Amino acid sequence: xxxxxxxxxxxxxxxxxxxxxxxxxDGGLVPNFAWVELTPAIGFSSFSGFQPMSYRKDVNTIFVSxxxxxxGSLLVPNNTLIGTLPVGFRPSNEMVIYGSMGASPNSNxxxxxxxxxxxxxITLTNAxxxxxGDVVRISGEVIL
Numbered sequence: 001x002x003x004x005x006x007x008x009x010x011x012x013x014x015x016x017x018x019x020x021x022x023x024x025x026d027g028g029l030v031p032n033f034a035w036v037e038l039t040p041a042i043g044f045s046s047f048s049g050f051q052p053m054s055y056r057k058d059v060n061t062i063f064v065s066x067x068x069x070x071x072g073s074l075l076v077p078n079n080t081l082i083g084t085l086p087v088g089f090r091p092s093n094e095m096v097i098y099g100s101m102g103a104s105p106n107s108n109x110x111x112x113x114x115x116x117x118x119x120x121x122i123t124l125t126n127a128x129x130x131x132x133g134d135v136v137r138i139s140g141e142v143i144l
Contacts, residue, residue: 033057038064038122041081043072047135050105053082055089057144062089064097064114064122065139067105070130077112077124082136085120090144094118097140101128105135116142 035054037046046052046068053066068082097114113126124136 035065038066038083038085040068040083043070043075043080044068044082044136045071047105053138055085057089060144061141062091062116062144063141064116067135067137070132070134070136073132075130077126077130079115080124081121082114082124083122085116085122087120090118090120091116091142092118092144095142097138097142099136099138099140101130101134101136103131103134105137109134112136112138114138114140 033056035056038053038055040046040053046066050067051065053064053068055062055064057063062085064085095116097116099112099114100108100110101112102109110128111126112124115121115123115125117123122138130136
C-alpha cells in the first residue's frame with residue numbers, strides 16, 4: 001500500500017516537472033524546493049570541492065548553507081555583501097546566522113556573523129580579517 005492511498009491528508013506532488021516536490025497536507029500544498037546555488041558577490045567565489053553557498057525554501061523557512069572563498073584583496077568585514085537572496089526567499093525581518101571562517105575549509109580562525117536583510121542581502125558583519133584565499137562558512141535558517 002502506498003502512502004497516497006493510505007493517508008488522504010498526506011500526498012506527494014511534483015511542482016515543476018524538474019524533480020522539485022511538495023507535500024499536500026490537509027489539502028494545503030507545502031513546497032520543498034531543491035538547493036539553489038547563490039551567486040557570490042564580487043570578491044567571493046564558491047570554494048571548489050565543497051558545497052557552494054546555496055539556499056532552499058521549505059514552507060516558511062529559508063535554509064542557507066555553504067562555503068565561500070575570498071578572492072578579493074585583504075578585507076576587514078563590516079557589513080560586506082557576500083550574496084543576495086531572490087524575491088520569495090527573503091525574510092520579513094532582518095535575521096542573523098552564525099558561521100565561521102578560516103584559512104581553509106577545515107580550519108577555524110574564529111566565528112562570523114551574517115545578517116540576512118529584508119532586501120535579500122547577506123552581509124558578513126563580524127569576522128576576523130579575510131585574506132585572499134580564506135573561506136567563510138555559513139549554515140542556518142531564517143523564518144520568512
